Amino acid sequence: MSLDGVFDEPAFVPYLVAGDPDRESSKAYVEALAEGGADVIELGLPFSEPIAEGPTIQSAIVRALQAGMTPDRYFTFVEELDIDVPVVCMTYYNLLYQYGDSDGPRSFVERAAEAGIAGFVVPDLPAEEAGPLREACDEFGLDLIFIVAPTTTDDRLATMREVTSGYVYVQARLGVTGARDDVSDQTGATLARVADWPVPKAVGFGIKTREHARDIVAGGADGIIVGSALVDIVARGASEDRSIDTVAQEVREKAAALKAGAIDGGRDRVDSTTD
Amino acid sequence: MTDSHDGKFGRYGGQYVPEALMPAIEELREAYERYVLDGADDFPTELRDRLADFGGRPTPLQYAEALSDRYDTNVYLKREDLLHGGAHKLNNALGQVLLAKYMGKDRIIAETGAGQHGTATAMAAAHLGMPCEVYMGETDMERQRPNVQRMRLNGATVTPVTTGRGTLKEAISETMRDWASNVEDTHYVIGSIVGPDPFPEMVRDFQSIIGEEAREQIREKTGGLPDSVVACAGGGSNTMGAFHEFRDDCAEPRSADDSSGQRPRDHVDLIAVEAGGSSLEVDEERGVAPNSATLSTGDEGVLHGARTKLLQDADGQILESHSVSAGLDYSGVGPELAHLVDTGRVQAANVDDDDALEAFHRVSRLEGIIPALETAHAFAYLEAHPDALGETTIVNVSGRGDKDLETVIEQTRDRDLDAAAALDDPTEGAEGER
Numbered sequence: 001m002s003l004d005g006v007f008d009e010p011a012f013v014p015y016l017v018a019g020d021p022d023r024e025s026s027k028a029y030v031e032a033l034a035e036g037g038a039d040v041i042e043l044g045l046p047f048s049e050p051i052a053e054g055p056t057i058q059s060a061i062v063r064a065l066q067a068g069m070t071p072d073r074y075f076t077f078v079e080e081l082d083i084d085v086p087v088v089c090m091t092y093y094n095l096l097y098q099y100g101d102s103d104g105p106r107s108f109v110e111r112a113a114e115a116g117i118a119g120f121v122v123p124d125l126p127a128e129e130a131g132p133l134r135e136a137c138d139e140f141g142l143d144l145i146f147i148v149a150p151t152t153t154d155d156r157l158a159t160m161r162e163v164t165s166g167y168v169y170v171q172a173r174l175g176v177t178g179a180r181d182d183v184s185d186q187t188g189a190t191l192a193r194v195a196d197w198p199v200p201k202a203v204g205f206g207i208k209t210r211e212h213a214r215d216i217v218a219g220g221a222d223g224i225i226v227g228s229a230l231v232d233i234v235a236r237g238a239s240e241d242r243s244i245d246t247v248a249q250e251v252r253e254k255a256a257a258l259k260a261g262a263i264d265g266g267r268d269r270v271d272s273t274t275d
Numbered sequence: 276m277t278d279s280h281d282g283k284f285g286r287y288g289g290q291y292v293p294e295a296l297m298p299a300i301e302e303l304r305e306a307y308e309r310y311v312l313d314g315a316d317d318f319p320t321e322l323r324d325r326l327a328d329f330g331g332r333p334t335p336l337q338y339a340e341a342l343s344d345r346y347d348t349n350v351y352l353k354r355e356d357l358l359h360g361g362a363h364k365l366n367n368a369l370g371q372v373l374l375a376k377y378m379g380k381d382r383i384i385a386e387t388g389a390g391q392h393g394t395a396t397a398m399a400a401a402h403l404g405m406p407c408e409v410y411m412g413e414t415d416m417e418r419q420r421p422n423v424q425r426m427r428l429n430g431a432t433v434t435p436v437t438t439g440r441g442t443l444k445e446a447i448s449e450t451m452r453d454w455a456s457n458v459e460d461t462h463y464v465i466g467s468i469v470g471p472d473p474f475p476e477m478v479r480d481f482q483s484i485i486g487e488e489a490r491e492q493i494r495e496k497t498g499g500l501p502d503s504v505v506a507c508a509g510g511g512s513n514t515m516g517a518f519h520e521f522r523d524d525c526a527e528p529r530s531a532d533d534s535s536g537q538r539p540r541d542h543v544d545l546i547a548v549e550a551g552g553s554s555l556e557v558d559e560e561r562g563v564a565p566n567s568a569t570l571s572t573g574d575e576g577v578l579h580g581a582r583t584k585l586l587q588d589a590d591g592q593i594l595e596s597h598s599v600s601a602g603l604d605y606s607g608v609g610p611e612l613a614h615l616v617d618t619g620r621v622q623a624a625n626v627d628d629d630d631a632l633e634a635f636h637r638v639s640r641l642e643g644i645i646p647a648l649e650t651a652h653a654f655a656y657l658e659a660h661p662d663a664l665g666e667t668t669i670v671n672v673s674g675r676g677d678k679d680l681e682t683v684i685e686q687t688r689d690r691d692l693d694a695a696a697a698l699d700d701p702t703e704g705a706e707g708e709r
């Protein structure tokens with residue numbers, strides 16, 4: 001499934017780790033995201049050294065690894081999902097690089113394409129080293145999404161603009177992933193720097209509530225990416241031993257609220273421009 | 276052989292880090308080139324002066340009589356254990372903390388395995404008046420308690436890392452996270468020749484003072500170059516520090532079919548000794564390599580910002596490593612060292628936990644030097660391969676073993692090693708050995 005048209009209205013892009021806390025529950029939670037209004041799902045493939053993640057997602061990755069998630073199981077997991085929403089695979093470069101017998105990321109991309117995956121976010125792969133993966137993505141028609149940080153220099157911005165497709169992931173603040181209580185004002189400045197890029201802009205890192213979602217979209221984003229706030233729900237379910245249905249319901253409601261926030265933000269933006 | 280200035284060592288190296296860190300490593304590369312390579316604002320002079328007066332450089336190159344007797348060769352010891360803090364780590368820590376100061380940073384973070392790098396960084400930070408936070412795996416905090424206390428005494432905050440096995444790999448990941456969050460005012464003093472460019476190259480430069488001095492000292496003492504240089508390898512910083520100045524002393528690599536038994540003039544063998552742990556076989560079930568022999572058994576991959584050799588499973592998940600010595604207990608290795616092993620300039624060897632422990636006791640008894648458990652691996656190589664040393668060998672004594680006493684005594688008894696007897700009655704054991 002491709003990412004075309006996904007950002008036509010303000011998009012909600014949730015993130016969960018595949019296989020967290022186990023395969024069966026995880027499948028229910030990802031499907032709940034779709035039911036709650038997800039437009040694209042960023043689905044984490046767990047890597048043992050997730051250096052870009054904060055404690056919430058790091059713990060989710062540990063749970064998923066302990067429950068036996070592997071790249072091959074990830075692909076069948078995606079194939080078995082009963083959803084109508086494109087999936088972007090979020091993982092670290094070593095897993096793509098090691099897959100199959102071939103040298104480089106091509107076999108991973110080929111298998112991902114077969115599983116119906118729409119694209120990749122690889123937080124430890126800089127644009128300068130992305131050549132082989134970009135080529136494989138082009139060959140199999142997948143998107144490769146890069147993250148722009150508040151600290152990204154103009155030179156690097158120019159390089160990234162050349163290689164990004166699908167959307168650009170605008171990192172709302174410095175640091176690692178994790179839900180916060182405020183929305184950074186770094187976001188607006190970073191959005192302005194990519195405003196003329198020919199791809200949609202999705203903002204992530206620290207978004208937690210419907211209000212955050214509204215503010216970010218009203219501030220010019222085409223979509224919001226939410227990870228830790230959703231992973232928190234899964235984590236609580238796992239630690240308090242609540243039923244899959246109860247947790248899935250909570251995920252669905254949270255997703256719906258965030259999607260509604262994004263829509264509100266779109267309306268605010270339209271209103272303010274027609275003032 | 277040309278020195279790398281583009282962050283790549285053959286197929287290894289690079290900058291595989293989250294975007295948020297990119298500007299920091301670019302800024303660091305600029306500062307490294309400006310102050311360290313081009314010598315702006317007299318940085319090299321200030322560093323050299325501080326290494327002399329605060330650090331105690333130069334360290335001696337000592338002739339080791341008993342070991343020379345034992346192996347029927349001339350063994351010289353480069354005494355980095357006599358450097359302030361008790362290990363080679365200060366060369367790099369002082370260099371980086373001073374550089375951070377020149378860069379206008381106002382906070383220092385570091386990770387540590389054996390605690391030696393953390394200690395050196397805490398000392399350098401206190402010396403230069405910078406606040407310092409050190410991440411250390413829980414397991415390592417347990418087995419390297421004296422160093423935890425030393426860091427605290429120097430005013431550093433020691434933050435335990437509880438993920439994974441609680442060793443160096445996890446501590447590095449955690450420090451990278453801190454750095455990504457505080458990159459504008461914080462410098463990450465990485466502890467070995469690992470991580471994204473420019474760290475591997477810069478740390479090597481700070482450590483190459485070891486080989487620079489050793490080369491001059493051995494010429495003074497013997498009129499020539501050594502036949503071999505032996506050093507232990509965790510990440511590989513004392514290794515590359517000892518090797519770098521000998522990198523071009525290999526005019527004619529020895530050919531395999533050379534039956535003359537003669538060494539070509541000016542060929543210096545460079546031998547990196549890794550931790551063979553308890554076995555070189557991977558425990559697939561538990562996802563653990565019971566060793567840290569990355570150069571000998573690892574595969575190419577990407578970890579902690581660099582492409583290098585790694586202990587990993589077929590999927591690319593990083594394996595937990597193991598070594599009785601905390602400072603060697605790491606699943607990766609410096610990209611430059613990986614490259615030099617691939618191209619044949621450096622030989623990778625490994626010795627197991629038991630042999631390292633025995634060597635720890637042997638050297639303590641024979642030479643009156645208690646080496647770090649890390650260093651004991653280099654000494655164990657001498658015992659296992661006395662014929663490979665040539666007429667003159669230099670062993671880099673990367674650090675002293677005070678920090679390891681608790682571990683060594685416990686492990687020696689648990690494993691029922693020969694040396695255990697000496698722990699009960701110090702008059703026993705010494706005789707037969709010699």
Ligand SMILES: Cc1ncc(COP(=O)(O)O)c(C=O)c1O
Nearest residue numbers: 391509510511512513602649674
């Ligand atoms: C005394 C000593 N030697 C060696 C090492 C291993 O590090 P490297 O391989 O970077 O020299 C350590 C690390 O803590 C150490 O403390």
